[in-house]
Amino acid sequence: MDTVFKALADPNRRRILDLLKKKDMSVTDLQEYFDFTQASLSHHLDVLKRADLVVTERRGQFIIYSLNISVFEEMANSVLNYFKYDKRK
Amino acid sequence: MDTVFKALADPNRRRILDLLKKKDMSVTDLQEYFDFTQASLSHHLDVLKRADLVVTERRGQFIIYSLNISVFEEMANSVLNYFKYDKRK
DNA sequence: AGTATCCATAGATATTCATCTATATATTAA
DNA sequence: TTAATATATAGATGAATATCTATGGATACT
Numbered sequence: 001m002d003t004v005f006k007a008l009a010d011p012n013r014r015r016i017l018d019l020l021k022k023k024d025m026s027v028t029d030l031q032e033y034f035d036f037t038q039a040s041l042s043h044h045l046d047v048l049k050r051a052d053l054v055v056t057e058r059r060g061q062f063i064i065y066s067l068n069i070s071v072f073e074e075m076a077n078s079v080l081n082y083f084k085y086d087k088r089k
Numbered sequence: 090m091d092t093v094f095k096a097l098a099d100p101n102r103r104r105i106l107d108l109l110k111k112k113d114m115s116v117t118d119l120q121e122y123f124d125f126t127q128a129s130l131s132h133h134l135d136v137l138k139r140a141d142l143v144v145t146e147r148r149g150q151f152i153i154y155s156l157n158i159s160v161f162e163e164m165a166n167s168v169l170n171y172f173k174y175d176k177r178k
Numbered sequence: 179a180g181t182a183t184c185c186a187t188a189g190a191t192a193t194t195c196a197t198c199t200a201t202a203t204a205t206t207a208a
Numbered sequence: 209t210t211a212a213t214a215t216a217t218a219g220a221t222g223a224a225t226a227t228c229t230a231t232g233g234a235t236a237c238t
Contacts, residue, residue: 027184039229039230076173101196115215125197
């Protein structure tokens, strides 16, 4: 849970997730959307992977990144729960 | 939006929000739940305030912190939207 | 087999950030 | 007005992190 929030704290990583929402992509595909180096992109993907927000699959030379849908949905629920409160004045 | 995610990235700040869900509290009240110094607590509260997640009201000597409910609910919605995706395989 | 491409990893650097101590500011109490 | 309490702020320090260059390991192409 902590790793998830930390993963989401970086705008570039949120952008990556946004892109993966639309379609699965290789690192090379993703690279076109960012100015930093491939090493940095790889680092961000690693953070997302450690947070279990994305999964990978090798397809020939390429490694395809996609959302980990179950965790993504779990997160949606737990975040929603998190923002629910029940304060009595 | 970025400041909100950054604010949520720290577990201590999420704990503060959890506590404020139950009731409004002064810094002194909150202090009992944490081991770090008052200065550190003040810093975390500042981050939450800059993210607009909490609001303050002076009550005598005390400064009472409470959730900024509208932003909190906004956040719930936008986060939920964030986690909704529509990927076609 | 050799080369090119794709991605990850190692190591360095700079920035951000969580925390501390010390102090300033505001309010209350004596 | 002086002392005590509540909170914020300034400045320092160490840890975490985002980024870079350089390189390694894997697969594909010729």
